[in-house]
Amino acid sequence: MTSPQPLLSVRDVRTVYGDVVALDGVSFDILENEFFALLGPSGSGKTTLLRSIAGFETPTAGEIDLDGKNLLSVPAHKRPINLMFQSYALFPHMSVAKNVAYGLEAERLPKDEIASRVDDILATVGLSHLASRRTSALSGGQRQRVALARALVKRPRLLLLDEPLSALDRKVRAEMQSELKRLQHEVGMTFVVVTHDQEEAMSMADRVAVLEDGRLEQLDTPVGLYSKPRTRFVAAFIGTANLLEGRATAGGIDVPGIGELRAEHELAPGDAATAVIRPEDVTVTREPAALAGTVVDIFFLGGSTTVSVAVDGLADPVRCTVHAAVGLARGDVVGVSIAPERIVVVPAAGPTSPAALQEVSG
């Protein structure tokens, strides 16, 4: 990559609590002005990583640098990094404006500068009219905006957002999602969202780091993660996928029951492998095709319909996405075909080899 020096550089970070390994050697770079996401299920180590970057925890081993300078020796309150807490952590004994001013007062800035910066940021997040309100009198969405304003007003080098949308109801979520993207462009700041919700990460971030069991599974753009997953975990975690177990062959993968599927891959022939097939890459026809099956379920989703087909020879039904009006019914015998160029073959299980990881993060 020809990019300049990364903004934040995480190198071989390892955190061990007693005999629990929370982070098992994680490395990646975050670039300036990037909207980055740390995505993983609970227990994947993403919160530990977040707290290590914010300064509330110190890793057992490894380094974290900001702008090329060691960050771990800097205490939390001196790091040019701010965190928007999952619980928002607004100070209940202060007004909205006082909450937002708190961080600037801690910097001992002149009063008029504090006042004007607080006014500006409240206008940016659309809360000027609530400045003197108590935070307990606000709605969930408003509280989040206060938390966001309180962090942004500090003009941090990096803004961490811990599960920013999880506490919001569906409608406010969608609103806040586009709001966060807008703000990130507007203030030109580096955002790092930490979340277990793949939709949240995929819809907002420029790049997503997928964590599992304290390891970095894959770091890629949302499109890259979806179309070219490198591990079985990523394939299953991101979006919906049909996972067919088999063995790699020279030109594809041999799936017991249906035979060889042609696909490009880098595995050695004979390796245990999994074919990842997205539902939209499966075509269901009334005419006989490469595979035959029976419709077992139809889920109408409005714009599209997901059809479950029990394919002869496979234990689990194959899910495929079709356009709404296909006129299929349960019990119909159908032909199923899979676009070979869309099949991704990943190792069946186990961690990715270190070489593959380096290639991804480099």
Add this chain to the structure above:
Amino acid sequence: MAERVAKRGGLGIAQIPFWLTYVFLYVPIIIVVIMSFNASDNLFVWSGFSLQWYPTVFQNSAIMEGLGNTLIVAAGATVIAVICGTLLAVGIQRYTRGGLIRAFATAPALLPDLLLAIGLLSLFALLQFTLGLYSVMIAHSVFATAFVTAIVLARLAHVDPSLEEASRDLGAGHVRTFLRVTVPQLAPGILAGALLAFTLSLDEFVIAFFTTAPTTPTLPIVIYSMVRFGVTPEINALATILLVVSVTAVLVAQRLTKFTENL
């Protein structure tokens, strides 16, 4: 299975023990309050309503001196207890796990006064600390600290720990975080603890009796020495005043802790 709706009560006569017990709790207090308004100076004869004993309380120099001493002791003990109790509670919450240290920190509130009194007296003797108002103040702050610790700990359980992290994240150091975020969050608990500490110190007898000098009696000690020559209506008036003060303080403290729980 047919079930009858249970009625509160039942046989009237079965309620008598309950009501008798209840009366038993409050009769002594009621007698003191009523007798404080008795015009006669004979304790056992009611000869009409009078407020005359209330002014005499304030004209009695021994009582006034005792009251002065008691207020100094209570105020000092409260200040010490609030500071120590708050720090102790925050430290327990932050640095310890499990209930043992917690239990030991609040135990002096429940220990027999006599035990504390003898222990403190021995300690003062050992340190050759001159007995007087300061020794009582220190002695009272021991059990008062335990009360404040218990109340502040209860309050702490309701405070979101991420508030302190948020403060640090926003650039505030430990001291600023403690004063601007932790203490305001604990304020209702601290205030309730202070009121309770003050009230308890106000009428504490045993420990004060052991740890004060004869020249600096606190109010309960003054009252005790007066009562040895017979209870006068004046004492009843004084007791009633103390009752009003303590009950008010305890009620306010209770309101504050309730308020705390609802936050």
